Amino acid sequence: MKVAFSGLSPLVVEEVVDDGELVRLRARTPDATASGPSCGAETSRVHGYHLRTVADLPLDERRVVVVVRVRRLVCPTRGCRQTFREQLPGVLDRYQRRTSRLARQVGVVVRELAGRAGARVLSALGVVVSRHTALRALLRLPLPARRVPRVLGVDFALRRRRYATVLIDAETRQRVDILPGRLAGSFEAWLRAHPGVEIVCRDGSGAYAEAVRRVLPDAVQVGDRxxxxxxxxxxxxxxxxxxxxxxxxxxxxxxxxxxxxxxxxxxxxxxxxxxxxxxxxxxx
Ligand SMILES: [Zn+2]
Structure with missing residues (x-):
């Protein structure tokens, strides 16, 4: 048991119930102190308890559900007395219905196979999620931070009667961003939010040229081939x-x-x- 649930070691596992297709765990948080969010004072004074039910990594091809008793603590500072739920970052993240380690695995699968395919693969692995949940998990993943290109290519694209502005790193040929519309406004806002562009490679449109002149007066503008x-x-x-x-x-x-x-x-x-x-x- 210790080995199977070592990832939950910050929790105290009190009981494991074999429920046929389901393995049910009863756990609680340790009796340690925690610091309050407003004044930061350490406390272990309990105001109340509540239960959180979360899914964990499947075991023996069976679903695992953990019911965790979490404390609501009260700040000891005179005049503050704020109550707060203790947090367990890295084990149980806020508002999540899965343990952090299960959420990480779901994230890896949906990044490769979003939607239906992701949901099917996960259910074969003993993790039941709908395709909508798979998509939500995908949308929650943090985007990789892209560096601002030195040479930026900009042009508009038209698809299904909708215009978009496509930004490309002209040196690595990677797509950088896609902005709605083909007017100067959104491109100008992007340039302001991403300083560091030295050369802009563009079409003959006056709108993009004007945006570059306003935000980056020193940037070199060149016509693309x-x-x-x-x-x-x-x-x-x-x-x-x-x-x-x-x-x-x-x-x-x-x-x-x-x-x-x-x-x-x-x-x-x-x-x-x-x-x-x-x-x-x-x-x-
Ligand atoms: Zn306080």
């Missing part, structure tokens, strides 16, 4: 159209004809669109 190519191509189209049909403005049919002929050498399309163009950015 895809957009530079497009500008050059349009200039070429115009010149060719004028050569075919003289005059001050080339007629639309001539522009369309040249554009159609050049469509075979459109770099952005052939290389897989905007993301590829942004990826190619540092070399441009």
């Amino acid at each position: 895809w957009h530079v190519w497009r500008v050059r191509r349009e200039a070429l189209v115009r010149r060719e159209a004028l050569r075919i049909e003289g005059g001050a403005r080339p007629p639309r049919w001539a522009v369309a004809a040249v554009r159609w002929e050049l469509s075979a050498v459109r770099p952005g399309r052939r290389r897989g669109g905007r993301e590829a163009a942004l990826r190619a950015c540092p070399g441009s």
Whole structure:
């Protein structure tokens, strides 16, 4: 028993009941002192008890439920007298219905297999969670802290009629963030919250340019390869159209004809669109 529940060692396990498909543990917190949250005075004076029921790691392919008696302590400081529940960080986290060690294992599974697949694998391991719970566990996981890129690629993306602003680390080619909309506001807020960008690699849009100028006046702004190519191509189209049909403005049919002929050498399309163009950015 000591070995199986050594991870719960800060608790005093008082009873283990074999309940068929379920193993039931009765435990309590030790009689140690704890410091109150407001004035920090140490106390072990009990105001009352309450029970917390949490799931623990399965044992012998059976679910394990731990019923823990937790104390509500009262601060001894005159004039404070605040009561508070004792906490057991690392064993029982606040508001959680699983022990910390079970929550860690659930986190590992849902990170690889979110939703239904995660719930199925966990139930095979003796941990019963719904797919909604699996998703909630996934959303609770802390995101890895990404470093702010030195060279930032920015462009908009359109999906299902919704615009987004895609930020890419132009050196590592990793996606950094996706912001709602393609207006300057959200991009500007992101730049303010993430100082350290030195070079911004962008399309020809005035909105992004303005945001960079406002937040990072010293940053270097460069056009990314895809957009530079497009500008050059349009200039070429115009010149060719004028050569075919003289005059001050080339007629639309001539522009369309040249554009159609050049469509075979459109770099952005052939290389897989905007993301590829942004990826190619540092070399441009
Ligand atoms: Zn106090």
